[in-house]
Amino acid sequence: xxxxxxxxxxxxxxxxxxxxxxxxxxxxxxxxxxxxxxxxxxxxxxxxxxxxxxxxxxxxxxxxxxxxxxxxxxxxxxxxxxxxxxxxxxxxxxxxxxxxxxxxxxxxxxxxxxxxxxxxxxxxxxxxxxxxxxxxxxx
Amino acid sequence: xxxxxxxxxxxxxxxxxxxxxxxxxxxxxxxxxxxxxxxxxxxxxxxxxxxxxxxxxxxxxxxxxxxxxxxxxxxxxxxxxxxxxxxxxxxxxxxxxxxxxxxxxxxxxxxxxxxxxxxxxxxxxxxxxxxxxxxxxxxxxxxxxxxxxxxxxxxxxxxxxxxxxxxxxxxxxxxxxxxxxxxxxxxxxxxxxxxxxxxxxxxxxxxxxxxxxxxxxxxxxxxxxxxxxxxxxxxxxxxxxxxxxxxxxxxxxxxxxxxxxxxxxxxxxxxxxxxxxxxxxxxxxxxxxxxxxxxxxxxxxxxxxxxxxxxxxxxxxxxxxxxxxxxxxxxxxxxxxxxxxxxxxxxxxxxxxxxxxxxxxxxxxxxxxxxxxxxxxxxxxxxxxxxxxxxxxxxxxxxxxxxxxxxxxxxxxxxxxxxxxxxxxxxxxxxxxxxxxxxxxxxxxxxxxxxxxxxxxxxxxxxxxxxxxxxxxxxxxxxxxxxxxxxxxxxxxxxxxxxxxxxxxxxxxxxxxxxxxxxxxxxxxxxxxxxxxxxxxxxxxxxxxxxxxxxxxxxxxxxxxxxx
Numbered sequence: 001x002x003x004x005x006x007x008x009x010x011x012x013x014x015x016x017x018x019x020x021x022x023x024x025x026x027x028x029x030x031x032x033x034x035x036x037x038x039x040x041x042x043x044x045x046x047x048x049x050x051x052x053x054x055x056x057x058x059x060x061x062x063x064x065x066x067x068x069x070x071x072x073x074x075x076x077x078x079x080x081x082x083x084x085x086x087x088x089x090x091x092x093x094x095x096x097x098x099x100x101x102x103x104x105x106x107x108x109x110x111x112x113x114x115x116x117x118x119x120x121x122x123x124x125x126x127x128x129x130x131x132x133x134x135x136x137x138x139x
Numbered sequence: 140x141x142x143x144x145x146x147x148x149x150x151x152x153x154x155x156x157x158x159x160x161x162x163x164x165x166x167x168x169x170x171x172x173x174x175x176x177x178x179x180x181x182x183x184x185x186x187x188x189x190x191x192x193x194x195x196x197x198x199x200x201x202x203x204x205x206x207x208x209x210x211x212x213x214x215x216x217x218x219x220x221x222x223x224x225x226x227x228x229x230x231x232x233x234x235x236x237x238x239x240x241x242x243x244x245x246x247x248x249x250x251x252x253x254x255x256x257x258x259x260x261x262x263x264x265x266x267x268x269x270x271x272x273x274x275x276x277x278x279x280x281x282x283x284x285x286x287x288x289x290x291x292x293x294x295x296x297x298x299x300x301x302x303x304x305x306x307x308x309x310x311x312x313x314x315x316x317x318x319x320x321x322x323x324x325x326x327x328x329x330x331x332x333x334x335x336x337x338x339x340x341x342x343x344x345x346x347x348x349x350x351x352x353x354x355x356x357x358x359x360x361x362x363x364x365x366x367x368x369x370x371x372x373x374x375x376x377x378x379x380x381x382x383x384x385x386x387x388x389x390x391x392x393x394x395x396x397x398x399x400x401x402x403x404x405x406x407x408x409x410x411x412x413x414x415x416x417x418x419x420x421x422x423x424x425x426x427x428x429x430x431x432x433x434x435x436x437x438x439x440x441x442x443x444x445x446x447x448x449x450x451x452x453x454x455x456x457x458x459x460x461x462x463x464x465x466x467x468x469x470x471x472x473x474x475x476x477x478x479x480x481x482x483x484x485x486x487x488x489x490x491x492x493x494x495x496x497x498x499x500x501x502x503x504x505x506x507x508x509x510x511x512x513x514x515x516x517x518x519x520x521x522x523x524x525x526x527x528x529x530x531x532x533x534x535x536x537x538x539x540x541x542x543x544x545x546x547x548x549x550x551x552x553x554x555x556x557x558x559x560x561x562x563x564x565x566x567x568x569x570x571x572x573x574x575x576x577x578x579x580x581x582x583x584x585x586x587x588x589x590x591x592x593x594x595x596x597x598x599x600x601x602x603x604x605x606x607x608x609x610x611x612x613x614x615x616x617x618x619x620x621x622x623x624x625x626x627x628x629x630x631x632x633x634x635x636x637x638x639x640x641x642x643x644x645x646x647x648x649x650x651x652x653x654x655x656x657x658x659x660x661x662x663x664x665x666x667x668x669x670x671x672x673x674x675x676x677x678x679x680x681x682x683x684x685x686x687x688x689x690x691x692x693x694x695x696x697x698x699x700x701x702x703x
Contacts, residue, residue, distance in 0.1 A: 053393050054614040057379040063351075063391075109637075131615050134603040135380040136557065136622075136667045 030077045030084035034115055034125070037075045037088070043115060043125035048074070050114045051101075052128045059106045059132040067099035068116035068124060074100065075117075079127070080110025108132050174240070176495050180272045185484045186474030187364030188413060189277040191270055194285025194441035195463035195561070197319075198295035198303050199578070200505045202259035202492035203563035205464045207446070208531040209247045212633055212703045213423070215611030222422050222445030222460060233448050244466065244489040245446055251526050254566055258493040261465030263306055264505055265490045267498035269468050270310055277472075279363045283370060284315035285441030285461070286419045289331075290322060291561050293516055293577035294508055299327050302508035304335050309501055314339050314359050318375035318382075318419045318442060322583045325387040341372020341417060343402055344395045354390055357402055366413055366475045369406035371435075373399070373418040375442055377617035381607075383584050385669040394424060394614055396431055403434040412478040415439065422460060423613035429456035436480050437471065444530065444560045448487045457483070464563060466490055516574040521684035523571055524691040529562040529579060532608065534623045534695035537562055537579050541676065542625020543692075544683035545662040549589045549673075552646070553597065553627050555663035558604070558620030571690070576680050580664075585675040587664045595655035598641055601629070606637035627653060628697030635702065647697055 034043070048068040056062045066074050066089075076086040089100040104112070113127040213223025224232050226248050235241045243253035244260060273280050288307060289300030300323050307315075317340065320328055332340045332355075343357035358371040375381070378392040403414055414435050418425050421442040429438055435456045446462030450471075457480075461469040467487050474482040509516060529535040534542075538556050545554035562579035565571060592600075600622070607618030621631075630643040644653035653659070664676040684690060 051397065054612075055377060055380055055393075055617050057384065057391055057393070129615075131606075131610075133380060133607060133617060134600060135617070136604070136665065 030079040030113060033075070033077055033084055034113070037115055037117070038123045041121075041123055043123040045126065046124060047118070048114055048116045048124045048126045050112065050126045050128050052112050052130050054129075055131045055133055056106060059108075061103045062106050062112075062130060063101065063103050064112055065099065065101035066114045066116075067097070068114075068118070069098055070118055071098040071116035072119055073117045074098070075115045076102070076104070077113040077115075078104055078106055078110060079113050081105070081107050084113075106130055106132050174491070174494055176268075179488060179491065179494055180269060182273075182276070182470060182472075182486055183484065184276045185472045186482060188366050188368065188473045188475055189273060189280035189363075190415065190437065190439070190469075190471045190473070191273055191280050191282045192285065192439045192459055192461045192469040192471065193266060193282075193465070193467075194419075194439070194461050195287040195444050196263070196284075196303070196465050197287055197291030197463065197561040198289065198300075198581075199261055199292060199464045199563065200263050200294070200302065200306060200508065202262040202265070202490075203464055203466075203578070204250075204254050204259055204566060205261070205466055206247050206250045206526070206528040206530060206564040207245060210532045210700065211445075212532055212609070212700075214609045214633055214703075217423055217426065217613075218703075221447050221451055222443065235448075240489070240491065241448075244491075245448065247528075250528070250564070251566055254564075258491065260492060261490050262492045262497065263310070263465055264497040264499075264502035265492055265495040266465055266468055267310055267501040268496050269488055269490065271498065273470055277364075281314075281361060281363060281368065281370070281415075282310060282312045283415070283417045283439055284312045285417060285439055286315055286317040286374065287319045287441065287463075287561070288315065290319035290582055291578065292581055293574050294512055296577060296581040296583075297512060298508070299323055300331065304331055305508060306501065306504055308335065308337065309504055312338050313361065314341050314370050314372060314417060316341050316372035316374050316417050316419050316441075318378065319582070321374075321378055321387045321390070322382050323386075324583070325390065328387070339372075341370065342374040343371050344376060344392055344398060345374050346391045348389050348391045351391075358406055360406065360409060360411065364475075367410045368413045368415060369409070369411035370415045370417055371399070371402055371406065373416055373420055375419040375421075376424065380617050381619070381667075383667040383669065386583070394420065394428065396428060399428065399435075400432045403432060407434060413437070413473065413475045413480065418442075421613070421616070422458070423616065425458055426451070426453055427613045429453040429458060437473075439469075442560075446487060450483075450485055459485070461487065463561070516572065518573045519570045520573055520576065520681050521571045521687060522689045523565055523569060524567055524689055525693065526564065526567050527571075527692065528564040530560055530620075532558075532620050533698045533700065536692040536694060537564070538623035539625065539692050539695055540684075540690055541579070541664075541680055542623060544680045545587060545664070545676075546626050548679045548683050549587060549662035550660070551589060551626070551662035552659045553592075553661045554625030555600075555661060556623040556625065557665040558608075558618065558622050559665075560619055571684055573677075573681065576677050576684070580675075580677045580680060582665065584665055584667070584671070585677060586666065586671040586673040587662060587676045587679045588666055588671050588673040589660065589662045591658050592661045593655065594644065594653040594657050594659065597653065597659065597661065598644060598655065601641045601644075602637050605631060605633070605640045609633040609640065610637070624698075628699075630699040630701065632702040633700065640702075643699070
């Protein structure tokens with residue numbers, strides 16, 4: 001009987017290899033993306049809420065939701081992905097609410113970052129750690 | 140950051156709520172010979188509401204020995220707090236004495252000799268007697284089952300949980316929640332929920348992945364003793380990660396704190412004067428949730444198998460821990476007036492099987508479930524010279540036996556066995572029956588695989604599992620106890636970050652360091668991957684024990700733990 005490494009891992013081979021990626025190396029890329037979005041302006045905390053699971057059930061499709069009342073646009077970043085850009089939501093003046101949700105792929109445990117541009121031109125930022133684990137061993 | 144609300148007390152006795160709790164002082168009242176059922180069940184009914192909690196039975200219909208953990212480390216803010224207190228520290232904290240029945244039931248020290256003196260614990264027929272006694276005093280008491288009920292024995296394995304469903308139905312629970320239930324597969328779970336259960340299968344945190352809609356009832360409203368009570372069920376949050384997600388595709392779980400907050404508001408809006416969360420989060424997750432979500436009066440904890448003789452209070456929420464394997468039943472009486480808990484009385488009732496009488500009706504029902512399998516269950520496979528146990532953060536002797544079987548029967552260098560918290564103990568000198576082997580291996584993804592892994596990959600897996608246990612933030616702890624390693628030793632500093640905890644990985648047979656680039660033959664079981672191949676783990680263990688005749692295992696010395 002042949003066992004491939006994929007078949008046999010106690011805990012999910014797909015995630016095992018991604019966990020080895022040096023995800024921090026991409027952090028500066030996301031910092032650059034934030035700077036481009038804000039034009040270098042400082043961001044503050046509060047007024048923006050990011051909802052993401054603590055631990056991804058499936059790193060390939062992680063549900064995230066973001067809400068920032070009064071925002072004109074919200075940028076979402078996966079700071080640890082090789083390409084951190086996820087998307088930017090723009091809200092027109094007639095938007096009923098400034099919130100959005102999507103599903104994103106995460107290469108490994110990392111910060112998901114949301115930055116909102118408010119109507120007055122200020123910026124608010126928040127982030128949430130999403131853990132991508134090999135899994136298994138469930139008590 | 141630790142907020143003021145995270146401040147914890149060992150006991151609520153000193154808190155604003157006036158109440159009393161404990162296991163009772165029966166060990167001081169009575170020597171072993173004279174301890175009576177009446178003394179164990181003695182309880183002055185108070186208030187207007189009674190809750191009966193049992194959880195993590197793991198299909199143990201009959202009395203068992205179950206050694207509580209020697210090592211149960213709390214990291215970060217919960218270091219040294221219950222339930223992360225064991226042995227003598229536990230006895231000191233709760234003002235108990237070594238060698239007593241209390242010490243036997245709640246700690247690990249001197250387990251073998253105390254077990255011989257005080258006998259097995261649990262048995263659902265005995266649990267039935269306790270429930271009947273409580274209902275005699277308070278006919279409308281709520282009976283709540285925290286889940287991990289339908290898995291963990293030979294008969295549960297062979298009947299896909301039907302034995303447990305039949306017996307539990309006889310106890311007439313008012314609600315349950317879940318974890319291992321889903322390893323029977325989504326179709327089987329729904330079949331049972333739709334056809335067999337006369338009570339709700341609650342899961343406020345279970346959603347379908349496609350439409351993000353609730354998959355099960357989130358809560359149930361009751362009116363007992365003139366009090367409107369909401370029972371919100373919380374299933375194990377990390378179900379598709381810790382167990383095979385392909386067995387219940389389309390379901391999403393998670394802690395979902397906001398969802399719980401919304402539901403508490405919703406049930407309060409519907410007039411709930413008492414909000415109870417029937418939880419399978421695990422104690423530390425519940426403790427964090429209690430600090431962050433206002434308005435929950437009682438959390439009936441589960442999953443982590445902790446038994447605490449007193450409630451722990453966090454942010455006006457009382458956390459109750461009722462043990463596992465049928466060893467304990469908690470009775471909680473509450474005085475609820477003007478929408479508030481004014482007082483309580485709590486007792487963690489130990490189910491000493493030789494003191495509490497068997498309920499004849501339930502005993503007969505249990506025998507009926509077992510009868511078709513009696514020959515299989517009782518077949519003696521071998522003997523053990525040593526105490527076999529599993530529970531604890533690191534390798535127990537039962538795990539070492541399983542790892543040795545994997546290494547020898549599957550010709551591997553290294554073995555991995557999952558850190559499950561279930562699995563009763565066996566005393567030295569006793570037989571190992573097929574039932575005993577299934578009690579520690581019986582589950583629905585038992586394939587014992589054999590594979591090649593590099594030293595680096597083994598390290599990555601160990602780091603991943605360690606972070607799922609020792610991450611300082613409980614919401615990032617999805618795991619059971621630490622994965623059990625056979626054939627190799629290692630050091631672990633639990634205070635470090637993921638990637639830095641595990642060092643000194645060494646082959647035990649040669650003393651050589653495990654090389655990151657070298658490839659090793661690894662055998663293990665309980666892979667969460669679909670399509671894993673290999674013989675069932677119980678067959679591997681049975682072959683090994685049969686071949687050895689008698690097994691002998693000293694407590695594991697090959698894991699060096701620091702940072703705790």
